[in-house]
Amino acid sequence: MNLRCQSCGAELVVAEGLRTTVCPYCAAPSVVERPPSVDRPTPTFALGFALTHPAAGERVKHWLRTRNPWSHSGLKRASLQDVRGVYVPAYLYSALAMSRYSVSIGEDYTETETYTTTENGKTVTKTRTVTKTEWRSLHGEHAEYVPDVLVTASRGLSNVELEKLEPFDLRVLARYEPALVAGWVAEEPSLSRDECLGLAREEALEKVGRRLESFMPGDSHRDLKHDTRLESESLDVCLVPVWVLAARYAPDKPPLRVVVNGQSGEVFGKVPLSWVKVALTVLGAAVLGLLMYLLLSRGGRP
Ligand SMILES: [Zn+2]
Secondary structure (H helix, E strand, O other), X not given: OEEEEOOOOOEEEOOHHHOOOXXXXXXXXXXXXXXXXXXXXXXXXXXXXXXXXXXXXXXXXXXXXXXXOOEOOOOOOOOHHHOEEEEEEEEEEEEXXXXXXXXXXXXXXXXXXXXXXXXXXXXXXXXXXXXXXXXXXXXXXXXXXXXXXXXXXXXXXXXXXXXXXXXXXXXXXXXXXXXXXXXXXXXXXXXXXXXXHHHHHHHHHHHHHHHHHHOOOOOEEEEEEEEEEEEEEEEEEEEEEEEEEEEOOOOXXXXXXXXXXXXXXXXXXXXXXXXXXXXXXXXXXXXXXXXXXXXXXXXXXX
């Protein structure tokens, strides 16, 4: 059956038996049935879950235990039974990047300098070695294949969160078969292809920029600029396995969420600080300070 979360916009596909009333991504109780979509791209690839439900629960528990003591306890109250496996739609992108770049390359050299100073009231001339940099401009061309750029196609899971869970082991990438996701919650691509292509190109260009940085000659460089054309692009929908624990502590606040890479067990989440806890701690310290002061001033009396 097909469901839509009216809060985060996730478009879920679940088996009749897995009918859910809260969104696995955001824990909003506003999941409604929707007609099946017609124009969505079907996944080309999928990565299976390697991490079991109990193992994912352990990862989440450990992660929660090691948080800041002042963090909001909304997630600690959440049941680990609520950790749900979701096949998240992503786009797998690759391209050939053709770049022209310009940069200033710095070469260091040393020079002996004479200078005058005053010693014991006399002016003396001395020498010292100083390092200087000579800059020259460099232009060049570079071509490279950029494989395996993964960007989210989900309204439920942001690209930032997906990036924190990466890498996924793409060596075990399989052709998508409906049987693979049977019994799981899966999401259909809920972001448009163009939106995702934009994200993927941005990531590819960042990768190229970092690569160019890494092989610049000289002792240092500055003002690296590149003009890169992306050719022979490919973009395929790929389902990736993610365990999600979502909880809401207030209807008007964004959900607290911990996500786990369903292959590697990598965990990512953000838990806001609880200002009540912070205030109580500060208050407690103040009371303790006052008691100490009273005790010491009393002890000091003859
Ligand atoms: Zn949702």
